[in-house]
Amino acid sequence: MPAKRELTMRQIRQMLRLARDGVSAREIGRTLGVARSTIQDNLKRASTAGLAWPLAGDLTDAVLEQRLFAHAGVRRGFRRRREPDWASLACELKRPGVNLMVPCKGGELWLILGDAA
DSSP states (O other), X not given: OOOOOOOOHHHHHHHHHHHXXXXXXXXXXXXXTSOHHHHHHHXXXXXXXXXXXXXXXXXXXXXXXXXXXXXXXXXXXXXXXXXXOHHHHHHHHHSTTEEEEEEOXXXXXXXXXXXXX
């Protein structure tokens, strides 16, 4: 998924206020100058976190950010593919005639030998 532009806390508060007033995600995006998908993503995060306008007066920007983005991203320690053995790869690249790395379908790196091999 492509990276989405981050909103400032001020924009998030304005987004929540406009959403409560019944403004569409497309119009909120135009008002804030961001994509509709970014607005939809942040509104979904807010509803998941149980946030709605009006926000509590003691809700600081740091707390708001923590509640919205606490569980974002990939789980720690989780990799989709096996990590290459970087030490042996570095040794292979030092050999004479090794000049190019090409990724293959299995996610491993194949070394292409040059003319010297």
